[in-house]
Amino acid sequence: MFTASNIPSTSSILAMYSTFAAAAMLVRTILNEVQTLATQLIPQWLQVKILSIFGQFFTNPTTQMTLFIKEHANMELNELYQASEVYLSTRITSSIGQLQVSKAPREKSLSIKVNRGQQVLDTFRGMDLVWEFVTTETQQIIVNYEDMSGSNGKTEHKSVTLSFHKRYKDEVMETFKCMESEKRSVRLYAYGSVTAQYYEGPWGSINLDHPSTFDTLAMEPELKREIMEDLDRFVKRKDFYRRVGKAWKRGYLLYGPPGTGKSSLVAAMANYLKFDIYDLELASVQGNGGLRSLLTGTANRSIVVIEDIDCSAQLQDRGDAGYDHGSQNQVTLSGLLTFIDGLWSSCGDERIIVFTTNHKDRLDPALLRPGRMDMHIHMSYCSPNGFRILASNYLQIENHRLFDEIERLIKELEVTPAEIAEELMKGGDVDDVLEGLVGFLEKKREKQMELLDESGSGKDEGMETVETGSKGVEEKAEMEIVS
Numbered sequence: 001m002f003t004a005s006n007i008p009s010t011s012s013i014l015a016m017y018s019t020f021a022a023a024a025m026l027v028r029t030i031l032n033e034v035q036t037l038a039t040q041l042i043p044q045w046l047q048v049k050i051l052s053i054f055g056q057f058f059t060n061p062t063t064q065m066t067l068f069i070k071e072h073a074n075m076e077l078n079e080l081y082q083a084s085e086v087y088l089s090t091r092i093t094s095s096i097g098q099l100q101v102s103k104a105p106r107e108k109s110l111s112i113k114v115n116r117g118q119q120v121l122d123t124f125r126g127m128d129l130v131w132e133f134v135t136t137e138t139q140q141i142i143v144n145y146e147d148m149s150g151s152n153g154k155t156e157h158k159s160v161t162l163s164f165h166k167r168y169k170d171e172v173m174e175t176f177k178c179m180e181s182e183k184r185s186v187r188l189y190a191y192g193s194v195t196a197q198y199y200e201g202p203w204g205s206i207n208l209d210h211p212s213t214f215d216t217l218a219m220e221p222e223l224k225r226e227i228m229e230d231l232d233r234f235v236k237r238k239d240f241y242r243r244v245g246k247a248w249k250r251g252y253l254l255y256g257p258p259g260t261g262k263s264s265l266v267a268a269m270a271n272y273l274k275f276d277i278y279d280l281e282l283a284s285v286q287g288n289g290g291l292r293s294l295l296t297g298t299a300n301r302s303i304v305v306i307e308d309i310d311c312s313a314q315l316q317d318r319g320d321a322g323y324d325h326g327s328q329n330q331v332t333l334s335g336l337l338t339f340i341d342g343l344w345s346s347c348g349d350e351r352i353i354v355f356t357t358n359h360k361d362r363l364d365p366a367l368l369r370p371g372r373m374d375m376h377i378h379m380s381y382c383s384p385n386g387f388r389i390l391a392s393n394y395l396q397i398e399n400h401r402l403f404d405e406i407e408r409l410i411k412e413l414e415v416t417p418a419e420i421a422e423e424l425m426k427g428g429d430v431d432d433v434l435e436g437l438v439g440f441l442e443k444k445r446e447k448q449m450e451l452l453d454e455s456g457s458g459k460d461e462g463m464e465t466v467e468t469g470s471k472g473v474e475e476k477a478e479m480e481i482v483s
């Protein structure tokens with residue numbers, strides 16, 4: 001206790017206070033440092049373990065809240081589940097122990113997802129969150145309607161759990177509301193896909209994790225702008241289509257050699273408009289009845305894409321009539337368009353249809369006639385502009401001493417953006433990667449020269465290769481508006 005004689009002066013109180021404050025600050029700084037160091041040194045899986053063990057002792061379970069976000073709600077896909085899946089794929093760090101890796105036959109890149117049972121520690125807007133994918137099973141009696149026998153079966157239900165401190169409840173709910181009002185991620189539907197659920201109809205769907213956007217596409221900027229403007233105009237012209245009594249749809253034909261970005265452009269269009277993609281394999285469609293049910297099963301604001309149309313021999317048109325009502329199991333391309341026109345003018349809005357082909361010359365002329373596909377887009381070999389976009393995407397550089405040499409080689413060669421992208425993805429520092437690319441391009445040029453020599457010693461045929469080479473360069477991506 002202080003007595004009258006030893007009452008400290010105001011200045012000494014202030015001095016004492018500031019010493020305490022400085023000491024407290026020092027302790028806090030040290031604790032923060034230790035905490036940061038621990039977070040850096042202790043792998044995430046161990047942090048999760050430690051948290052879950054100590055959490056039992058130190059945290060009151062009633063302070064935690066867990067949301068269960070099921071994949072399906074009322075037999076329909078739960079958009080929050082899809083959004084969580086996409087969001088979590090962006091939170092993958094090297095500290096996550098278990099990942100799912102897959103690659104679809106047509107895709108050239110890997111799809112990486114967090115594995116079931118793997119927890120993900122996340123900080124979002126200052127909130128600490130723990131995410132986990134879980135699968136639960138329910139027992140079910142499956143009835144065989146042929147002999148009315150029953151058997152036990154299991155149904156898997158996928159969900160994602162999200163745990164956080166109760167004090168964040170309002171913020172988390174608010175975030176979900178925002179997600180709900182924004183359009184969910186773009187989905188890719190494939191006919192008869194293994195992921196198909198009976199309540200999804202014949203279309204199985206996965207999230208379109210394709211990172212392609214107009215920014216990352218290696219194409220001439222002018223062509224890109226024209227396509228984007230065309231898409232913008234299309235989505236704004238609802239009244240126009242109504243007034244002229246046409247189906248609110250637009251058709252694009254993308255043609256060009258493999259690896260020039262046709263599929264990437266479709267993904268970029270979908271990501272740009274936030275439209276889902278339906279990948280329609282006509283070869284496996286059973287007649288017009290099957291086609292009708294598939295097309296009526298697609299949603300508005302979507303892109304139906306039919307890839308490699310020249311490869312489906314049975315789809316070559318058999319006469320101009322096209323759509324053959326009597327045919328049991330074959331559909332022709334121009335017939336398909338007539339069919340779609342009829343169907344979509346009665347029940348579809350904001351639909352885009354895209355055909356892709358490597359050989360425009362092999363297509364049925366009925367399909368190329370004006371009024372069939374609205375725009376023909378030629379995707380061709382990589383140009384110096386295209387290379388700069390790829391270098392910026394893959395290496396985050398805008399310039400380099402080797403750019404001139406690379407661009408000179410690219411002008412001389414027919415090299416696809418896919419080939420260049422593959423070289424740029426090789427590890428190492430920027431100098432090594434670009435030197436590797438120069439080596440690759442030089443080798444390619446040697447090969448082309450050898451081919452020229454070989455064919456030059458034969459007949460005239462070889463000369464065509466020379467011409468195609470230079471033509472390819474001049475013809476880099478172009479677009480033709482057909483109507």
Ligand SMILES: Nc1ncnc2c1ncn2[C@@H]1O[C@H](COP(=O)(O)OP(=O)(O)OP(=O)(O)O)[C@@H](O)[C@H]1O
Pocket residue numbers: 108109216217218219256257258259260261262263264265358379416417418419421
């Ligand atoms: N124009 C491009 N811009 C950016 N990346 C591209 C481009 N073209 C190709 N790529 C890269 O190459 C890969 C393959 O390209 P994509 O599948 O789009 O080619 P495609 O023209 O559809 O080929 P195919 O005719 O074989 O179907 C893409 O995943 C992408 O990484």
Ligand SMILES: [Mg+2]
Pocket residue numbers: 262263264307356
């Ligand atoms: Mg493709």
